[in-house]
Amino acid sequence: xxxxxxxxxAEPGEIVVRPVDLVYAHDATxxxxxxxxxxxxxxxxxxxxxxxxxxxxxYPAPTPKAAELHREVREFAAEQGIRVVEGQGISHQLxxxxxxxxxxxxVVGGDSHTVTLGARGVLAMGMGSTDIAVAxxxxxxxxxxxxxxxxELRGRFAPAVVAKDLALAVCGxxxxxxGNFKSVEYVxxxxxxxxxxxxxxxxxxxxxxxxxxxxxxxxxxxxEFTFDLSALEPQLAVHPRxxxxxxxxxxxxxxxxxxxxxxxxxxxxEDMRQFDAILAGRPVATxxxxxxxxxxxxxxxxxxxxxxxxxxxxxxxxxxxxxxxxGRHHGVLGDGEVCVATGSRNFVxxxxxxxxxxxxSSPYTAAAAAVTGKVTDPRRLLAxxxxxxx
Amino acid sequence: MTAGRAWVFGDDIDTDIITPGRYNLGTNPDDLKKxxxxxHRPDFAKTVRPGDYIVAGRSFGIGSSRESAALSPKxxxxxxxxxxxxGRIYFRNCVNLGIPPLQGDTSRIRDxxxxxxxxxxxxxxxxxxxxxxxxxxxxxxxxxxxAEGGLAPYVRKHRRxxx
Numbered sequence: 245x246x247x248x249x250x251x252x253x254a255e256p257g258e259i260v261v262r263p264v265d266l267v268y269a270h271d272a273t274x275x276x277x278x279x280x281x282x283x284x285x286x287x288x289x290x291x292x293x294x295x296x297x298x299x300x301x302x303y304p305a306p307t308p309k310a311a312e313l314h315r316e317v318r319e320f321a322a323e324q325g326i327r328v329v330e331g332q333g334i335s336h337q338l339x340x341x342x343x344x345x346x347x348x349x350x351v352v353g354g355d356s357h358t359v360t361l362g363a364r365g366v367l368a369m370g371m372g373s374t375d376i377a378v379a380x381x382x383x384x385x386x387x388x389x390x391x392x393x394x395x396e397l398r399g400r401f402a403p404a405v406v407a408k409d410l411a412l413a414v415c416g417x418x419x420x421x422x423g424n425f426k427s428v429e430y431v432x433x434x435x436x437x438x439x440x441x442x443x444x445x446x447x448x449x450x451x452x453x454x455x456x457x458x459x460x461x462x463x464x465x466x467x468e469f470t471f472d473l474s475a476l477e478p479q480l481a482v483h484p485r486x487x488x489x490x491x492x493x494x495x496x497x498x499x500x501x502x503x504x505x506x507x508x509x510x511x512x513x514e515d516m517r518q519f520d521a522i523l524a525g526r527p528v529a530t531x532x533x534x535x536x537x538x539x540x541x542x543x544x545x546x547x548x549x550x551x552x553x554x555x556x557x558x559x560x561x562x563x564x565x566x567x568x569x570x571g572r573h574h575g576v577l578g579d580g581e582v583c584v585a586t587g588s589r590n591f592v593x594x595x596x597x598x599x600x601x602x603x604x605s606s607p608y609t610a611a612a613a614a615v616t617g618k619v620t621d622p623r624r625l626l627a628x629x630x631x632x633x634x
Numbered sequence: 635m636t637a638g639r640a641w642v643f644g645d646d647i648d649t650d651i652i653t654p655g656r657y658n659l660g661t662n663p664d665d666l667k668k669x670x671x672x673x674h675r676p677d678f679a680k681t682v683r684p685g686d687y688i689v690a691g692r693s694f695g696i697g698s699s700r701e702s703a704a705l706s707p708k709x710x711x712x713x714x715x716x717x718x719x720x721g722r723i724y725f726r727n728c729v730n731l732g733i734p735p736l737q738g739d740t741s742r743i744r745d746x747x748x749x750x751x752x753x754x755x756x757x758x759x760x761x762x763x764x765x766x767x768x769x770x771x772x773x774x775x776x777x778x779x780x781a782e783g784g785l786a787p788y789v790r791k792h793r794r795x796x797x
C-alpha cells in the first residue's frame with residue numbers, strides 16, 4: 245500500500261479525519277492561528293507537548309511590529325504551556341535534527357515547506373493558520389487521502405551535481421502543479437540518498453504542489469517519471485518561475501549582485517561543505533550571504549573550520565533562521581539586482597524589490613557565482629582543485 | 635442573487651503577489667486589506683466592493699501557506715474566487731475562511747464582467763455576456779464548511795470535524 249494510504253489507513257480520494265502527532269507554527273503564521281483558535285472558542289490546546297512554535301521567519305525582530313507579534317505568541321505559549329524555540333534555526337530543520345518526529349507520524353505545520361519532514365518518513369503537510377488552529381484545539385485534522393505520484397531515480401550523481409539539481413529538474417519536468425494534492429514519492433536509487441539530500445528533495449515537493457513528499461521503498465503504483473542521475477547537469481531555476489529550469493551552462497556569464505546560501509532547502513552542513521569546496525580559499529567576488537539553517541549547523545561549521553574560511557573569504561554570516569529567503573530582512577534585494585540563491589522560491593518580489601531577479605541553484609552553483617561574480621558552471625571550478633591553496 | 639464584478643487576473647498569481655511576505659502582516663484587518671495585490675494591482679484594494687469576484691487562470695495562490703493571501707480578499711468582501719486551478723494550500727485556506735474556490739474554465743470572463751455564482755451547483759452566469767459556465771461543484775464536507783461561513787464557525791458550532 246502506498247505511503248500516505250498506509251499511514252492514513254484509507255484509499256486515495258477518501259476524506260478522513262485523523263489525530264495529529266505534532267502541530268507547529270512559526271512567528272509569521274502563529275499569530276493568525278492563535279486568533280483563529282480563540283475565535284473557535286477553544287480555551288486550551290489539546291496537548292501542549294504536541295504543539296510547538298518556532299521563531300525563524302523574522303527573528304531577531306527587525307521592526308517594533310515584528311517584536312510585538314513575537315510578544316503575542318510568547319504570551320499565548322506561556323498561558324498554554326507550549327514551548328517556543330527562538331532563534332535556533334528553521335522549524336523544519338530543527339525537527340529534522342530532533343527525535344520529536346518519527347516515521348509513520350502525522351504532522352501538520354503552518355508553513356508550506358512542512359513537506360520537508362517527509363524525508364524522515366513522516367506524513368508531513370503544510371497548512372494555513374486556520375487548519376493549525378483546529379489541530380491545536382482538537383488534536384486532529386481533515387484531509388483527502390492523496391494519490392501517489394512516483395518518481396524513480398536511477399544511477400548516481402556526477403561530480404558537482406547534487407540533490408538540489410535533481411529537485412530543480414523535477415520542478416522543471418512536472419511544473420508548479422505537477423504534483424498538486426499528490427503524495428510525491430521518490431523510489432528506486434532514492435534509497436541511497438542521505439538525509440540531507442532527502443530533505444532537499446522533499447522540501448521542493450512544495451513547489452510542485454505536493455501534499456506530502458517521501459523517499460520510500462514501499463510497494464505502490466508504477467513510476468510516472470524517471471530521472472537518470474548520472475545524466476544530470478547542474479541546474480538553475482530562472483527568474484521568476486521555479487519550473488523554468490535550465491542547465492547552468494545555458495545561463496553562464498550572467499552578472500550576479502548577491503549570492504545567498506541558506507534556507508530550509510539548502511542550509512545544512514552538507515550544503516556548507518559543498519560551498520566551501522568551491523571557495524577553496526578564494527575570496528568571493530560579489531556580495532555573499534550565508535544563513536545556517538540551524539544553530540547546530542552553525543556549530544558544525546565552526547568545528548570544521550568552515551565558518552572561519554567563509555569569513556576570511558568575505559562571506560557575511562547571519563544568525564540561523566529563514567534569513568533573506570522571504571524578503572523581510574538579512575539581505576533584501578534592490579531594483580534590478582540579480583541574486584543566485586539556494587532557496588526554493590524565485591517569485592517576483594520574493595526577496596525584496598519586485599524588480600530584482602532570483603535564480604535558484606545548488607550550493608555548488610551558488611559558490612561558483614560567489615567566486616566569479618557571474619553564473620558559472622561549478623564543474624569548471626571543482627575540476628581544478630589543486631590549483632588553489634588548501 | 636445579486637451580481638458582482640469580475641476582477642480578472644492571469645496565470646500563476648502566487649501568494650507573494652497577493653500579499654507580499656515582506657509586509658510582515660500580523661492580524662490587523664486594515665493592514666491585511668491594504669496589502670491585497672498592493673504592487674501587482676494597487677487599485678484593487680481601493681475599489682473592490684463586497685460581493686465582487688476574483689477570476690484567475692492557472693495556479694492561483696501557489697506558494698506560501700500564509701493565510702493572509704486568502705484572508706485579505708475575504709476581508710475586502712470577495713464572494714468567491716474562480717480559477718482554472720488553485721495551489722493546494724490556498725484552496726484549503728479559502729474553504730477554511732469561507733470563500734468558495736471554484737475551479738473551471740475562466741477564459742471567457744473579462745475584467746469588469748458582472749457575474750452571478752451559484753456555489754452549490756458551481757454554475758457561473760456571466761450577466762454581461764449572457765453566458766453560463768459550469769464549474770466543478772465542491773464536495774460535501776467542503777460545502778458544509780462553506781455553509782457555516784468557514785472552518786472557524788464550523789468548529790465553533792460542531793466542536794469536531796465530521797466529513
